[in-house]
Amino acid sequence: xxxxxxxxxxxxxxxxxxxxxxxxxxxxxxxxxxxxxxxxxxxxxxxxxxxxxxxxxxxxxxxxxxxxxxxxxxxxxxxxxxxxxxxxxxxxxxxxxxxxxxxxxxxxxxxxxxxxxxxxxxxxxxxxxxxxxxxxxxxxxxxxxxxxxx
Numbered sequence: 612x613x614x615x616x617x618x619x620x621x622x623x624x625x626x627x628x629x630x631x632x633x634x635x636x637x638x639x640x641x642x643x644x645x646x647x648x649x650x651x652x653x654x655x656x657x658x659x660x661x662x663x664x665x666x667x668x669x670x671x672x673x674x675x676x677x678x679x680x681x682x683x684x685x686x687x688x689x690x691x692x693x694x695x696x697x698x699x700x701x702x703x704x705x706x707x708x709x710x711x712x713x714x715x716x717x718x719x720x721x722x723x724x725x726x727x728x729x730x731x732x733x734x735x736x737x738x739x740x741x742x743x744x745x746x747x748x749x750x751x752x753x754x755x756x757x758x759x760x761x
Contacts (some may be wrong), residue, residue, distance in 0.1 A: 614641045614726065618650035618700040621680060625696075625703050626732035629655040634668040635708065635738035638717065638761040640659045651726060656711040657737075658719035658742055660691030667694045668704050696719070706738045 614622070622639045629637050634655035643650040657663045667688070674680040683698040693710045696703040704716060 613716055614749060615700060616645050616652040618643075619726065620697055621701045622651050622653050622685065622726055623729055624654075624674055624677055625653050625670045625701070626728045626752050628670045629666050629705070630729065631651070632669045632730035633657070633662070633735075634666045634705065635742070636711070637728060637730055637732040637735045640720040640723040641726055642720060645723060649697075649700060649702050650691070651701045652716070652720060653701060654706070654711070654716055655704070656706045656708045656739055657707050658739070660707060663694060663705050663707055664688070664690050667696065667703075670703055671696060672723060689734055708742075 619711045620662055626637050626639060637653070637655045639651055641651055655666060656724075671682060673684070674682075677688055680698055682696040683699050685694070686695045687698075692707045693714075694705045706714070706716075730753075
């Protein structure tokens with residue numbers, strides 16, 4: 612089995628919406644061979660809770676407007692650390708960057724084929740790592756400056 616055309620259409624629209632809201636590390640897996648409940652998973656992350664919620668809202672709005680799709684379930688919105696949108700054919704996971712590292716869903720689905728995504732979504736890969744490196748660099752600079760001022 613492979614993901615249906617409808618699942619691929621939903622995944623691509625959701626991936627583009629996430630990319631438009633500056634999500635990080637967008638990736639999609641065809642899980643149709645290993646799960647009977649859905650065809651594909653989309654994973655995306657963001658560095659803060661507010662951005663997670665913004666990405667989720669944009670995905671939900673875009674899929675409704677462009678494809679007439681409403682999620683059957685929406686979970687995790689209150690905390691904004693990991694929001695799940697279940698569209699039956701696809702499940703979208705938008706996680707805070709820290710949750711993404713901790714739960715490592717990619718590790719669970721690494722044997723499943725990745726789905727091809729729009730260029731904007733593919734360009735987001737590695738953003739979490741870039742942002743963490745930039746934060747560490749800023750922390751080092753602040754520590755050096757603090758040492759110079761002491």
